[in-house]
Amino acid sequence: MAASASPHSKGKKVASPNPRNSSRSPRARLSLIVLAGALALSACSKQVEKAEDIRPVRVVRVATGSVAGGSEFSGEVRARVESRLGFRVGGKITERKVDVGASVRRGQVLMQLDPRDLQLAQAQANAGLKAAESNRDLARAELKRYQELREKNFVSQAVLDSKETAFRSAQASYDQALAAFRNQSNQAGYAVLVADADGVVTGVDAEVGQVVAAGTPVVRVAQLGEKEVVIGIPEDQVDALRKATNISIRTWAQPDRSFDGKLRELSPVADPATRTYAARIAIPGATDDIRLGMTAYVSFQSASADNAIRLPLTALHQDKSGTSVWVVENGTVRQVPVQVSGTAGNEVLVSGGLSAGQTVVTAGVNQLRPGQKVKLLGEESVAANGAAK
Known part of the structure; x- marks a missing residue:
């Protein structure tokens, strides 16, 4: 037998409870409460100030x-006079009689050129001199004869004047030939290069067999005598070093020994490569153990300020x-x-x-x-x- 429906429930739909929806609502409400509290705390907190940089x-x-005041610069010992010697005429080098480091005396032969061309030119000049001398002697003899004839009134004055003119021309030609002969004699002597002072050979720039032009440097000779130190001075120290009252020099080989120095030369133009001003410090009391090329230190001391x-x-x-x-x-x-x-x-x-x-x-x-x-x-x-x- 089927059960009959209740009159109150007829025509109505009864909703059944959903356990899933009932469990989500408390959790959502709790999350909202926590988020609101965090926002409230962040709004009330103060911002952290950045620390100031104090060094x-x-x-x-x-x-x-x-x-x-004082300054010290390093440099190189050099001779005060270092000559770059060359031949006064051009030619081919046939002999080299010195090496680098050799000591030479004044007048000593250093190099020699092939002299044959110069000797031929000298012989040519000598022949021209003899021809001019003969013409001059002939003109002088004719002038003397015509002077005697003029005294006897055998010739006119015009003829005598022409003979005097011919003699003066012959004399001038002789003087010209004599000067040419002396010049060629000197040229022949220039084929030998000699030292013009006592010194030391510091460089050889040409060898046997090389053809050189007149004036080309072939040998460098540093003269014996006064020595000096070459240094480079920065541009901001030039004026101060001009006023230095005490200059002392010591070498790297003998650091415990010092010498008095003197500022001899200061370049007015800076070196294009180093941008320093070259200065030469003389060493009046330099001894023989101060050799060329040594490393030296120059100290400048200015007056008390x-x-x-x-x-x-x-x-x-x-x-x-x-x-x-x-x-x-x-x-x-x-x-x-x-x-x-x-x-x-x-x-x-x-x-x-x-x-x-x-x-x-x-x-x-x-x-x-x-x-x-x-x-x-x-x-x-x-x-x-x-x-x-």
């Missing part, structure tokens, strides 16, 4: 005093604008251009740009920028010690 540096306080400022080398900052230092003012740094006048040991002498009492950075100059805040090293420890007392 620690070492400094020194500028003070003035009386110091003597009052109110001079000395700074460590590490304090200098080099850039395109020149040389400068960093000055600390109110906890920040400022770049100040300076002029360097010399050195004193491991320090440099500053001639302008600074005044006494200023604080200059001596370490870390390449890491600074204008207006950057700095911390002076050592201040904190000093303050701590003072508080402990």
Whole structure:
């Protein structure tokens, strides 16, 4: 027997409960509550401020005093006079009688050319001289005869004048031929190259069999006598070294022995390759053990300067604008251009740009920028010690 439907449920659809939907709602509500709390906390928290870049540096306080500036440069020992000898005529070299390092005396033969062409030219000039001499003698004899005839009135004055003119022309031709003969004789003698002073051969620039033109250097001879040191001076040191009062020289072979020097020559033009100015320092008291080519060191000492400022080398900052230092003012740094006048040991002498009492950075100059805040090293420890007392 089938059961009958309830009158209350007829025509209505009863919804059954969904356990899946009932379990999602509490979790969603919890997530929303957590997210809202995080947003509230982030809105109430303060932003972290970025730490300011304060760079620690070492400094020194500028003070003035009386110091003597100095500089040292390395160079090479050379002879004061080094001649580049060459033949006064052109030709083919047939003999070379010296080598590099050989000692030579004045008048000693160094090289010789083939003299045959020069000897032939000399013989030709001699023949011309003899012909001119004969013509002159003939013109003189005729002039004498015509003078006697004129005294007897056998010839006119015009004829005598022509004979006198012929004699003067013959005499001039003879003088010309004589000068040509002497010149060719000298040319023949120039085929032999001799030393013009005592010295040492420092170089040979031509060999036997080579054809050279007149004046081409073939042998270099350094004359004995006064020696000097050749150095290169930077352009920023030229004016300071002109005022140097004491110059001393020592060699690498004898570092414990020094000689007094004298600035003999300073080039007015910089070398195109090194951009330095060549200077020659004479050594009046040089001994025989100071040999040519030795390495030497030249020290310049200038007069003592009052109110001079000395700074460590590490304090200098080099850039395109020149040389400068960093000055600390109110906890920040400022770049100040300076002029360097010399050195004193491991320090440099500053001639302008600074005044006494200023604080200059001596370490870390390449890491600074204008207006950057700095911390002076050592201040904190000093303050701590003072508080402990």
